[in-house]
Amino acid sequence: MTELPQKARAVIIGGGVSGCSVAYHLAKAGWRDIVLLERKRLTSGTTWHAAGLIGQLRGSANMTRLAKYSADLYVRLAQETGVETGMRQVGSISVALTKERHEELLRQATVARIFDVAVHEISPAEVKAMYPHLNTDGVVGAVHLPLDGQCDPANIAMALAKGARMQGATIAENVKVTGVTEAAENGRRRVTGVSWQRGEEQGHIAADVVINCGGMWGRDLAASSGVTLPLHACEHFYLVTEGIDGLGHLPVLRVPDECAYYKSDAGKMMVGAFEPKAKPWGMGGIREDFEFDTLPEDWDHFAPILEMATNRMPLFETAGIHTFFNGPESFTPDDRYYLGEAPELGGYWIAAGYNSVGIASSGGAGMALAHWITEGEAPFDLWEVDIRRAQPFQKNRRYLKERVSETLGLLYADHFPYRQMATARGVRRSPLHEHLKARGAVFGEVAGWERANWFAAEGQERDYRYSWKRQNWFDNQRAEHMAVRTGVGLFDMTSFGKIRVEGRDAAAFLNRVCANQIDVAPGRIVYTQMLNERGGIESDLTVTRLSETAFLLVVPGATLQRDLAWLRRHLGEDFAVITDVTAGEAVLCLMGPEARAVMERVSPNDFSNAAHPFGTAREIEIGMGLARAHRVTYVGELGWEIYVPTDQAAHVFEALEEAAPEMKLCGLHTLDSCRIEKAFRHFGHDITDEDHVLEAGLGFAVRTSKPGFIGREAVLRKEEAGLSRRMVQFRLTDPEPLLFHNEAIVRDGRIVGPVTSGNYGHALGGAIGMGYVPCAGESEAEVLASRYEIEVAGVRHAAEASLVPMYDPKAARVRM
Incomplete structure (x- = not known):
């Protein structure tokens, strides 16, 4: 019987391939006091009956990088440990x-x-x-x-376990973790260890970190610690x-x-x-x-x-x-597994929910998580599988039961662009949901939010007809897009994440975590990023100063939990309160050259440039209600984001609709096509924690004259060393092909990287893509002097390249 220590640096819960990989890689990283606890015997949950297929290609560069690492590791593991893995690269x-x-x-x-x-x-x-x-x-x-290739899954896990033992890790079978203990540290919950039971014997292991690799048991184990781990x-x-x-x-x-x-x-x-x-x-x-x-x-x-x-x-x-x-296997609401530190509990890490690709994924996932734990940061962008993308409501068992009945089959479904989930819908809805539905909205879902993606014409089918070519809503998007460019359109963006930071030290705290100058006059709106120590982008947001001590942070709905976790992690001793106020306000975005005329019809306030310049917010009367009007834009036109209490949202919508019958209702597909014409970056695609803020072309939102903000030294180093790559906007000269993302950027006949995001630029007359181009030692002119093509399904199409927005490069329209 394995003797269990009273203290360890890390305790891993679960002895499947995931837990064994984490133990192996933590040991390889030099940690010796590692304990892995398995409730029964190693591999006895899902690993033992997995098919053992090792596919290297995934949907993105970093997921492919992890899968390739797994394949390479499994090839050499038998020689290292003496345990035959059955790994054969049969193709x-x-x-x-x-x-x-x-x-x-x-x-x-x-x-x-x-x-x-x-x-x-x-x-x-x-x-x-x-x-x-x-x-x-x-x-x-x-x-x-x-x-x-293919392998013997159980023997892969056994080889990883032996490799961990060879480096000094302790692996104990038939030990059930009965609870994760915790304490408060700087006002934040943090793990202190685990309680365990083996037969009649009970004990506790104090630990710095605990890693939940519990597979299908992982959700309930996490829930007992107040941690969200949605899988079924x-x-x-x-x-x-x-x-x-x-x-x-x-x-x-x-x-x-x-x-x-x-x-x-x-x-x-x-x-x-x-x-x-x-x-x-x-x-x-x-x-x-x-x-x-x-x-x-x-x-x-x-x-x-x-x-x-x-x-x-x-x-x-x-x-x-x-x-x-x-046999049973774990699946998640979006068919992607979970890695990372739980936002609710410091030191509680997760590697679970592998959606039937656990053998192919666990080698790389264990490597990445071990690096994350030991180095304090992920080895590269892992947002696709980051546990912080999980929404608290998603641990609801009825929701999970319904959703995973679909996600298993999606592994082999056609992976069409814009494909929407069919199950477990309608959980989070804007106060305007029924109004938009009655007017032809076709909804998509992000982070549980039902959002109008496009509006069907009268008599048109209100559903997607998926294709890799132009889908059935392409003309609807064009009409919405051109209304925003030439007239006025209205978007419901209630799904924005809204975070209130308030207190004596709020300004100082935000100036430390944000790269731009946040200590501005009340009513000012600041576009900024939160950076990591490498200068990578952790968050892309606006900060509005509401008063001397109160600020409103607006972030994408999908990243809200991530952003809350980042803020709370860095609060430290500052006296400030961080509150999620997303549900308190609806957001109506009125955008287009006619937006001012519409605002003047529904409000007695002055919306002139002198009274309400770009980048400012103030309270207004609207209809018979009150709202806060923010003059900012994500579509590159004159416009206002109207923040209105949820109880008044329907009234404000009706007042706008009555005052402006010419106003076009617009969906999220149009928001994206307009923003990409303006070369506005999209977090998670164009900008991630791996992308340096200067190489992303966002240096204008960084104030290096401001001391002490996170990432400042990395920005100064990059300024001195020069850029190694640049974000470039592309337009296909042939108006027919479409871009989505992950098409290949071809420079002078050689592939140099992927298109990070794509959509159709209806005002520019062709598909638009964004992507990074290597440029070490090159000037802007040299970057643009090359011949560019974009490879789409094996066919290369000529593309124009630009380092400034192709649409309204001087941003004159937003200041009309």
Whole structure:
């Protein structure tokens, strides 16, 4: 029996592949007093029955970087530890049965080239040559990744565990964590250790950090500490045949249009399913003795997949069935796993919710989390999987049960741009929701908020028809876009995150965490960033000074929890109160060259440049109510953001509508197409904590003359050293192709990086993209002197490049 210490630097909860990877990488980083506690035996939750597919290509550079790291690690792990991992780089093939899927695969191949992953586009005949057992009827095209592979998942975890032990970590089985202990530190909750039980024995381990790698148990464990970890188990099915003579080592095969994957192993063939409508499991909790358990067979549920598989792989007609397996795996509301420190509890870290890609992800995730813990910052931008994106309401079990029934199947669904979730909708709604719905709004969902994405015309279908080409709302977006450019449009932006910072030290505190000068006169609005010590962008926001001691911070709705956590983490001894006031005010954005005329019809206040200049806010009368009008814009036109108490929002909307029948209701797709014409950055795509504020072209919002703000030294160093890359705006000269993101930027015939965000510039007459171009030692003129193309699904299109906004470069329109 393993002896447990009374104190450790880190305690890891959960002995699946995730927990073992975190232990291994913390030990590799030099931490020796590490303890991993597993409630039963290692791998006994999900890891032992995972399919073990190792795919390197993911949807972004950093997720691909993590998956590639996993594959490389697993190749060398057996030699390091002596535990055979079963890792074989047999490659993978993904086949398309429709033109739309083929477009997706070709776009993925472009992504692979950007991220330096070996990839080959292959024909149906080449697929047949590589996979003779496959019926290629209906196959339109395919993509081959030769360095993908497969492994033995349980042995991967065992090898990681042994590697951790070799570096001094303690790994104990049959020890249940009964609670995470905590104490207050500088007014903030922080972990102090864990309580545990082993049979009749009980104890406590004091620890600096605790890492929840509890898989499908992780949500309830986190909830017991007041931490939000939204995940839910689903049943996952696969079938394994009896031995088949001469099968050999075939590539992993994915046929997403039939919801199936295939793997040959030990002379047998496996087919697994990611069916469109999954079966959530464990709604009543997971029984105490659950260990290496399987779930009941459900042939009726699996039959449609097997019927297609039998046609696609005729050997299933004659091969005997060795195993029909059903086991639980954890899924999350957005199909992305969770990493990072919980915003609610200092020192409480998470690596969980892997959505059936845990084996391929855990090697890289363990490396990244260990770096984050030991170095105090992530190795690169991890916002896609950051636990701080989780919304508190998402731990609701009814919500999770409904949502994960969809997210399992989305792994193999067409990943169309703008695809919206169909389940668990309507949780967070603006006071104007029903008004907009009655006027044709088609809603999307971000952070639980229902937001009008576009407005259907009378008699038009109020739904998405997805495509990689122009979707059914393209003309609606154009009409909305041009109304904002030539007339006036109204956006409901109630989903903005709103944070009130108030108190004696509020100004000093905000000046320390923000790069711009915040100590301005009441009524002034400051555009700024919160930076990390590397000069990377942690938040992109506006700060409005309401009074001598009160400020309003406005952030994207999706980043609210992240921004609250960053502020609270850095508050220290400053006397200030940080409050989420998002629900208290609705926000109506009136934008366009006619906005002033509309405001004058609904309010007796003076909206002239002299009385209400750009970058200021003040209280106004509007209709029969009161509101606060902020003269700022994210679309690049004259306009006001109207902050109105939620109880008056419907009245203000009705007053505007009555006063301005010419006003066009506009959705979030139009907000994005207008902002990209102005080259305004989008947090999470164009700017992240990995992107230096100067290289992002946001130096105008930094005041290095102001001492003591976080990131100042990094800004000064970059000013001295010079930029190594620049944010560039692109416009395709051919008006037909579309840009979304992750298309390849090609400079003088060579791929130099991805398009970070894209949309259609209706006023500029073509697709617009943003992206970084390497420029070490180059002048602006040299950067612009190159020939640029954007590769879209393997086809390169000529592009114009600009370092200033192509639309209204001098920002004259916002100051009209």
